[in-house]
Amino acid sequence: MMPDLRLILSLSLLEGLTACYGCGPTETRDFTLEETFSRGEMEGILEEEARMTQGEDYMDALSYASNHCRELCGWVWDAQTDTGMEVSEMVSCQATVDLEADTIHVACRGEVSTIQDCKEGRRPLGHVDPPTDLSRLGPYLALCAQLEAVSVTAFQELAQQLVAWGAPSALIQRCLEAAEDEERHAAAISTLALAEGCPPQRPQRRPAPCNLYAVALHNAVEGCVGETWAALLAGWKAHNARTPELRAAYARIAPEEAAHAQLAWDLHAWLRARLPEPQRHELDEALAAELRSLVQRAPALLRALPAALGLPDAVGAEALARGLVSRLAA
Numbered sequence: 146m147m148p149d150l151r152l153i154l155s156l157s158l159l160e161g162l163t164a165c166y167g168c169g170p171t172e173t174r175d176f177t178l179e180e181t182f183s184r185g186e187m188e189g190i191l192e193e194e195a196r197m198t199q200g201e202d203y204m205d206a207l208s209y210a211s212n213h214c215r216e217l218c219g220w221v222w223d224a225q226t227d228t229g230m231e232v233s234e235m236v237s238c239q240a241t242v243d244l245e246a247d248t249i250h251v252a253c254r255g256e257v258s259t260i261q262d263c264k265e266g267r268r269p270l271g272h273v274d275p276p277t278d279l280s281r282l283g284p285y286l287a288l289c290a291q292l293e294a295v296s297v298t299a300f301q302e303l304a305q306q307l308v309a310w311g312a313p314s315a316l317i318q319r320c321l322e323a324a325e326d327e328e329r330h331a332a333a334i335s336t337l338a339l340a341e342g343c344p345p346q347r348p349q350r351r352p353a354p355c356n357l358y359a360v361a362l363h364n365a366v367e368g369c370v371g372e373t374w375a376a377l378l379a380g381w382k383a384h385n386a387r388t389p390e391l392r393a394a395y396a397r398i399a400p401e402e403a404a405h406a407q408l409a410w411d412l413h414a415w416l417r418a419r420l421p422e423p424q425r426h427e428l429d430e431a432l433a434a435e436l437r438s439l440v441q442r443a444p445a446l447l448r449a450l451p452a453a454l455g456l457p458d459a460v461g462a463e464a465l466a467r468g469l470v471s472r473l474a475a
């Protein structure tokens with residue numbers, strides 16, 4: 146049986162709000178990064194960061210990169226939390242080129258503070274989040290506005306895929322309605338971001354497979370977990386955000402996000418039923434892993450976000466995620 150998301154979200158929100166959690170400060174800690182990249186990997190990184198265009202001399206780009214490491218390595222992947230973290234201070238950075246092996250060895254030390262992982266909206270397959278200082282309200286809202294805007298694309302693409310796979314017209318219609326909701330969300334959050342002087346950036350995408358299994362996997366992670374968590378947080382922000390403008394925007398968004406989360410779970414059931422048994426099993430495992438990961442990462446995810454959102458502290462974040470996940474499992 147599919148979970149009743151409206152009930153689950155209401156119960157989780159009520160439990161969290163009545164517990165009166167505090168709002169936690171942002172923490173920083175040291176990081177070290179030591180890695181050897183092949184020429185191909187480094188060229189990929191440089192191109193992605195727009196530090197090298199095709200045909201440009203690799204050594205010139207590399208010399209630029211090693212002299213502007215702080216700028217280039219704006220964030221690092223953190224194994225402890227399995228997320229990207231903002232580099233707030235670079236203590237040392239050394240890039241050594243081995244011409245014979247055609248590799249570059251990078252060794253950096255510094256301090257990280259902000260987690261680069263924002264569970265808002267529904268990313269289309271292959272979407273790449275821009276590096277963002279999530280601790281500041283303006284950049285956070287600009288990223289959210291971008292994620293709301295790309296959610297329009299995500300739902301439109303999903304509707305087309307469902308048509309091609311012969312899905313029930315009700316599911317297709319709900320995707321198209323969700324796309325319309327996301328257009329309003331994008332406009333509302335964009336207005337808030339612009340008021341903070343931060344226009345949303347243009348979205349970027351990588352090529353990604355879009356077969357039924359890839360879409361089911363993406364829906365489980367981005368929809369069932371991501372949108373359900375985002376819907377719960379939207380409800381929280383509607384109550385606790387520090388400004389009336391934020392509260393009003395999230396009060397309008399929250400019930401629609403709850404409907405999108407319900408849609409993700411209903412899509413999950415339909416897509417899962419069309420997969421062969423081994424892929425069904427992999428899908429179940431991936432969903433369970435993402436739910437476990439949400440509980441583990443919830444404190445760090447929320448700690449990274451602006452205080453103006455009035456989100457719960459580490460204890461509250463974990464309790465909120467744990468309550469949600471246990472209700473979903475039940």
Ligand SMILES: [Fe+2]
Binds near residue numbers: 266293296326327
């Ligand atoms: Fe949205």
Ligand SMILES: [Fe+2]
Binds near residue numbers: 266296327401402405
């Ligand atoms: Fe949504």
